[in-house]
Amino acid sequence: MPALETTAKIRARMSKQRSRDTEIEIALRKTLHAAGLRYRVHRRPLKGVRREADIVFGPARVAVFVDGCYWHGCPQHATWPKNNASFWREKIEKNRTRDRDTDARLAEAGWLSVRVWEHESAAEAAERVAALVRERRPV
Secondary structure, eight states: OOOOOOOHHHHHHHHTOOSSSOHHHHHHHHHHHHTTOOOEEEEOSSTTOOOOEEEEETTTTEEEEEEOTTTTTOTTTOOOOSTTHHHHHHHHHHHHHHHHHHHHHHHHTTOEEEEEETTSOHHHHHHHHHHHHHHHOOO
């Protein structure tokens, strides 16, 4: 990856970016919990695969990932920075590649990977996730 040119101000701002317990993630969890669903938070669905899902429904084998529009290159909201452009483009493209690889690995192991964008309504995303979990629950 190319060298990152940055300032102390930018470094401080970027270090405050949350990677877990974001606003949408908490809203989604609260809505799912209110719907009577129980789950694990920030777990690796597969042993030996260093990828952590934000919400995991073990028995149903559903892993939910809440993706930030910037960090995961949302087709609707992604922007390409002008400063350190090649560094950030490479970083975001690697994230997208890793996301596709994670989805494929989970599918191969019988899991369903659900991607929720940070711009989505928590209520709508929770409805979608709840329907999939109920559909896949073992009887």
